[in-house]
Amino acid sequence: MDTIRRFPLVAATMLAGACVGLVLGLGQPAAAQTTATIYALAVAGYRAVSMLRDLFRGRWGIDLLAVTAIVSTLVVGEYIASLIIVLMLTGGDALEEFAHGRATHELKALLERAPRTAHRETPGNPVEEVPAGSVRAGDTLLVKPSEIVPVDGRLLSPAGTFDESSLTGESLPVEHQTGDPLLSGAVNGEEAIRMVASATAANSQYGRIVALVQEAAASRAPTVRLADRYAVPFTIFAFLLAGIAWYFSADPERFAQVLVVATPCPLLIAAPVAFLAGTSRAARSGIIIKNAGTLEQLARVRTAVFDKTGTLTHGRPALHAIQVSPTAAQDLSAARILQLAASAEQSSSHVLAASVIDAARSRGLPLLPVSSASEHATQGVTAVCGNQTVVVGKAAFVGSATSGFEKADVASGQLGIYVGVDGRFAGTLIMSDPLRVNAVATLAALRRLGVRETMLLTGDTRSTASHIAAEAGITRILADCLPADKVAAVAELNDRPVLMVGDGVNDAPVLAASDVGVAMGARGATAASESADVVIMLDDLSKVAAAVDIGRHTIHIARTSIWTGILLSVGLMAAAAYGFVPAVAGALLQELVDLATILNALRALGHSRMPGVESTGRVPLEKLRKLDRDFRP
Template identity: 70%
Template structure:
């Protein structure tokens, strides 16, 4: 190790370095036969550390957290008093080493989260008027700029591929391990990594508004959180501390030797309670990030582990959210006055000003029919209901039946078969027809619902603003027990608030899902290109447009909690066993301190298991969980 690296280690772990230095000095003094000097040096150093630790102990007491530092400080003081100064040094090293191990484990556990932050694009290569590319800050890219992406470079902003074809690594964004092939005209996500060939792209947004910047913001929020399971570990520390002092007193009473009191406390220092739980939670959060799931805070992991009710939006969540046009129906009143293509053109022109997921499908249908969109004015989107706009000198209204009926004459309800939906259109105050579309169920929806039931979800519910017939058809296909149709955003919030089997997980993707995602115990926003409002209000953001990730998130939460609690109890039971042995004098103070260090190491290694997938039965597609693999195979 060179001097720079050594200085970095000392700067990162000063207490470890100081304790090792003190141990070397004590060893040299003992080698020189200066036993008294060695004893005083070790004892003085240990007591200084104990006094410093007392400060954090009193602060913890004021916050209602006691037991962790109290045992450590008492153990150091007791070993010094009875002359076990070597054991006192080992305890100090154990505490310092435990904190160092926690820091290292945190770094390992949050590696995937940090990789997202470190890969934020800083520069872009812009080309203008056929000239050579110029390097500019990524923040200076404007929509419409033509950018050169060199091999292995990170795409700086969202945009469209101009080159005939290209291969991109999107694993950081979506969890997809294989390169993704794109062709000219395909959308490119910022944060993806170009393959072996240089490509050109057209910027569609600024760096600030690109998907990767939003993901980075979510990751920073996730990294800043503190898990409630740490408080759970604190609660275990209270009875553990009382038991440790009781056993220490019993040992002292039985032996009539105060050294026995110190020997018991040496093996009682509860580092597993300090370290195991937060490391497991960080590992679980990082494991989720590697699978394309951003969990914003540790408390959400605990809620995910206990989910009993799963609620789903329909369009874009259970279904693909990309309905295809099956039929354009002209109303009786408008027959002979408007053609199917003209109706579709006017509807699509108005839908340009809507953020609803159906709007893009109507626009795509018009383009597939070779229709040009008309410029519009006086456009107004009526949340969850529809849109009005003046297009081609006509007042156009597009939306739900109730909304269109209220502003037009001659309204006719469209007959739809199971799985179909209708978008209603009015022109100049008259109802002119409906666009009948179909949005099929996702291929993995049934298997995802089965997996959730295997994970302990007892109740499933579909909440949608669509018609009852369409909603019931989709729910029946997916295996969802209950349906609430025709819901406004406020209705969804009220329904979720009234559910009894909690915690409740709500899965959605659109702007109108934001309120109910915030109201649920666990809000899950789907899709890397989903609504910003939905992502901000959700507790979990699934970066890949994959419904099965909702079940994987529940599985990761359950596995993380199991590992955290197993680590806590492993440390507690091992410490209790060592304390009982120490009560009867089988473990000297120095040996006890070394054994306790092994207990710390074992609990940390166990907590880091939360980084791994579930086991040998895991599948890459499902993120590595055997129960998910069983449910979705």
């Protein structure tokens, strides 16, 4: 029933065809013709009104030829052919509407994540919970552990740790001191903090992100249907040839015979079928392409822009190296230092603690029991592991508790976690967010697919961005970006269309503003998935190049199908103009042309060869079913 409500004309055409078939079966051809004529003329009249509206808006389509073809077939008595043309016309629209269906629940998730309440302090009164929208500049607020900072402001507490990954894309926790600015949307750490508001919720960072997504999505013009580009010359040629045949033969049937084989079914159905086949092929690989126009844009991409954290990198800190101090005890190997540090981090609530523990477990190191432990907020942890006292944390914290301390020389994009054992400095765990294994191959594949320029947009520092860009082979860098900076940078790019790849809430505005937005949706923010045109449901960067390849392959197949249909139709029209193709035979031959173009369009389901990019495979069946539920309009 839902399909009938969404596509009533398709359902009505199927019903009309069934009625005509039933009446013919009862031996009433005149009644069958009358039924088909009434219905086909009604659809033709409806499409004629729609065609006139489009013409007044300055948009040419193929409706003129379609309407004329329906009327012509009725005039020459080919009412069955007219019903088939109507079915192709309405069915093509239904396919396009289905391909253009977009999910909307992700944007709602972005809006729901926006801070709704705040805890306001007033002199002489207990802390009160108020709507975030009622906070004014100058209000003193209490932000509890793991709560979202409700508005922009400045930190009043001595120190605080915040997760700003949804705003800047930086995966590592950010520590602030008294007086440092705080951004709404950041997540507070394990300690409650006090802050003073400097802006209202609407004028704060998160409110601007929501506004940018909505504005950018609304400002993007729709893509013109591929078939429309061929409509005007094909229509003019068909009418001109039919008129010439009528004039020289002095037989009005020639006009109808030419138009019978000039029915625009190849134009109507070839592109939608190819687009649907392309999107189906993409879905099997875990790539959700939300509308057919995106396939056209993917085929022509000339500039590729990437976010760093979670896109070019994995978005989670990993152990890069272990530096053992020369002053460490002889029995302290790199593995023993990691084991002791991970055991102590069991008692820590710091964001990096989980990464240290994961590193130890991945190396098969058992965690030691902790008999006592004390955590020093934002600084580190002291713990007794087995019979050894271990301190883990920042340089200043570990340096003050150990002898022989030496600060590690870490490279751009790296972070040092210092370890002391029994009062002596033991070594440093070097953490980093490494480049994805297939990032270089993906960028190389994009260049082979016609991408001429690459760019990195990130909220990270210039040094970190330069390090990642050099590894990946990216030519342009823009660091220290806020969401508005990213939107402005993409708008200034000249070599278009521009493809933007990101995964966080902070990427949502620029994904909506770019020509083709691609969201890494496996672990990415829901707002990014909503704003994007393409959502990659596997944590696999190579799917970006695969999406571009599918776009190019699909458009190639669609154009080939359209031109195959046009050339075959032109050949039949020429034969009909000389009187070699009667109306009935022409209708049958035209259906063979339609079949040929549709079968050719279905080749978009197949694979084109694109060497050089390794993929993690296909998405599981159960996940595809979930994707179908989540993204169904």
